[in-house]
Amino acid sequence: MSSPSRVDRRRLIRGLAAASAALTVRPSIGSAQRAPVVTRGVPSSGEALPVVGLGSWITFNVGNDRVARDSCAEVMGAFFDDGGRLIDSSPMYASSQEVIGYGLAKLGKPGGLFAADKVWISRGSRGRTQIEQSRQHWNIPRFDLVQVHNLLAWEDHLPMLFDMKAAGQLRYVGITTSEGRRHHEIEQIMRSQPLDFVQVTYNVLDREAEDRILPLARDRGIGVIINRPFREGALIRKVMRQPLPAWARDIDCANWAQFLLKFIVSHPAITCAIPATTSAAHVRENMGAAAGRLPDEAMRRRMIAHVEAL
Amino acid sequence: MSEWWTYTLSDFLLFSPRTYYRLFELYNADIWPAQIVALALGVTILVLLPRGGAWRGQAVAAILGASWLWIAWAFHGERYATINWAAVYVAAGFAVEGLLLLWVGLIRNRMQADGQSMDRVGLAIVLFALVGQPLIGPLVGRAWSQVEMFGVAPDPTAVATLGVLLCAAGRAFWLLAALPIAWCVITGATLWTMGSVDSLVAPLAAAICVVWRIWRQR
Numbered sequence: 001m002s003s004p005s006r007v008d009r010r011r012l013i014r015g016l017a018a019a020s021a022a023l024t025v026r027p028s029i030g031s032a033q034r035a036p037v038v039t040r041g042v043p044s045s046g047e048a049l050p051v052v053g054l055g056s057w058i059t060f061n062v063g064n065d066r067v068a069r070d071s072c073a074e075v076m077g078a079f080f081d082d083g084g085r086l087i088d089s090s091p092m093y094a095s096s097q098e099v100i101g102y103g104l105a106k107l108g109k110p111g112g113l114f115a116a117d118k119v120w121i122s123r124g125s126r127g128r129t130q131i132e133q134s135r136q137h138w139n140i141p142r143f144d145l146v147q148v149h150n151l152l153a154w155e156d157h158l159p160m161l162f163d164m165k166a167a168g169q170l171r172y173v174g175i176t177t178s179e180g181r182r183h184h185e186i187e188q189i190m191r192s193q194p195l196d197f198v199q200v201t202y203n204v205l206d207r208e209a210e211d212r213i214l215p216l217a218r219d220r221g222i223g224v225i226i227n228r229p230f231r232e233g234a235l236i237r238k239v240m241r242q243p244l245p246a247w248a249r250d251i252d253c254a255n256w257a258q259f260l261l262k263f264i265v266s267h268p269a270i271t272c273a274i275p276a277t278t279s280a281a282h283v284r285e286n287m288g289a290a291a292g293r294l295p296d297e298a299m300r301r302r303m304i305a306h307v308e309a310l
Numbered sequence: 311m312s313e314w315w316t317y318t319l320s321d322f323l324l325f326s327p328r329t330y331y332r333l334f335e336l337y338n339a340d341i342w343p344a345q346i347v348a349l350a351l352g353v354t355i356l357v358l359l360p361r362g363g364a365w366r367g368q369a370v371a372a373i374l375g376a377s378w379l380w381i382a383w384a385f386h387g388e389r390y391a392t393i394n395w396a397a398v399y400v401a402a403g404f405a406v407e408g409l410l411l412l413w414v415g416l417i418r419n420r421m422q423a424d425g426q427s428m429d430r431v432g433l434a435i436v437l438f439a440l441v442g443q444p445l446i447g448p449l450v451g452r453a454w455s456q457v458e459m460f461g462v463a464p465d466p467t468a469v470a471t472l473g474v475l476l477c478a479a480g481r482a483f484w485l486l487a488a489l490p491i492a493w494c495v496i497t498g499a500t501l502w503t504m505g506s507v508d509s510l511v512a513p514l515a516a517a518i519c520v521v522w523r524i525w526r527q528r
Binding site: 058059061062063064065068092093094095179180181232278 | 316320321323324325326328329332333336389392393394395
């Protein structure tokens with residue numbers, strides 16, 4: 001049992017930590033009382049990243065529709081207002097990169113942006129050209145992270161990406177897969193290549209990555225980005241039919257999105273999750289998962305049991 | 311593509327239903343009043359087709375060929391390609407079909423209907439593509455501004471083409487029907503993946519045309 005003095009000291013430390021963290025919250029209209037954003041360090045550099053990012057698969061592919069582009073810019077604005085940094089896209093996502101570029105220009109090039117994109121082309125010799133085209137779509141000086149999308153021609157692309165990193169043309173290198181595909185190959189690449197990030201699918205129901213990928217990422221000092229946290233919306237539609245359990249308040253969850261995201265980002269190997277949305281209200285809900293308490297191991301098991309029983 | 315068996319149609323869908331149907335809304339607004347012209351050309355097909363004869367067959371082929379070329383450029387190339395990188399290949403397919411229709415039907419004059427024994431199923435398919443198919447979207451709850459009409463939108467144009475080919479293509483049927491049938495399958499798969507309730511309309515129309523054509527050949 002703790003003595004009263006030790007409890008007081010602990011409270012004091014907690015309070016100081018909270019106050020210190022609060023100073024790091026991005027100032028924004030209406031966000032003066034917002035809780036500090038939970039961050040996790042990129043293993044290879046120690047750079048702190050908010051544990052919730054923003055994906056762009058399907059949601060930002062709106063073509064030349066000006067109204068929809070403005071709506072995407074609004075989503076991005078809410079994301080940055082709430083302390084978000086990492087936005088992820090790919091040349092595979094059709095107009096998504098241009099729409100991100102449109103949003104960034106409209107928002108005045110937010111300084112906190114962590115730009116993550118991918119190279120997705122079967123001919124290795126065309127990789128640099130594609131990355132340059134992507135950069136022009138985003139209209140930024142350089143990408144922070146470039147990943148080999150779905151391991152396509154990774155043997156050609158990875159050496160090129162490491163060269164670009166060495167030349168200062170990007171900061172981090174990664175590989176991606178989704179929905180549990182090619183995990184064996186992902187593992188081999190994680191063991192043999194000096195990767196900064198790996199991107200895989202993981203959520204409260206799809207936990208295959210827990211077996212080998214996530215432990216290996218911790219061992220090798222590789223950051224982990226999680227895609228499809230809501231199974232492209234299917235998971236959240238499933239759980240939304242039921243009320244949020246009262247005990248979710250114990251980990252500061254106000255809605256199901258936060259429940260599902262907090263499960264993901266509470267895994268110690270995970271750097272951030274990248275839910276995609278077309279709604280500014282939903283991005284604010286998602287960013288709420290990067291605030292307050294995260295579940296411990298016992299609570300994570302309870303979360304799994306609860307969702308599996310729904 | 312390794313582990314291909316783990317992929318589903320939804321893995322290839324790059325856009326949301328909202329974005330897809332907004333594409334038609336913006337397209338319709340951009341090209342207005344081309345829809346009126348297209349509808350008039352469709353009615354012209356319905357008038358010319360049952361009467362048969364060389365020049366009428368050429369006129370019908372010219373209308374269809376021009377429609378496929380227009381859709382290749384204005385819809386697939388200029389609009390659909392902004393949300394689907396595969397649309398450039400679809401545009402090429404539509405352009406090939408347009409050129410085939412012009413070559414076989416207009417230049418070589420091989421698309422003459424028999425005015426004495428008109429294929430009523432083919433004619434009904436054309437009528438459906440002109441009048442019925444465009445109404446389905448609004449009937450299932452989509453906005454009138456997103457209506458898909460013959461001559462400017464791919465689905466009713468493909469279905470109408472199959473109807474015309476039943477009436478007038480003769481031996482060139484399979485050559486000219488291959489791409490419209492392929493499109494009906496592709497659009498059906500796309501709409502089905504998006505959860506559209508009318509996803510089976512174009513594939514069913516194509517299936518009726520194929521089955522009827524095979525039945526008639528026996």
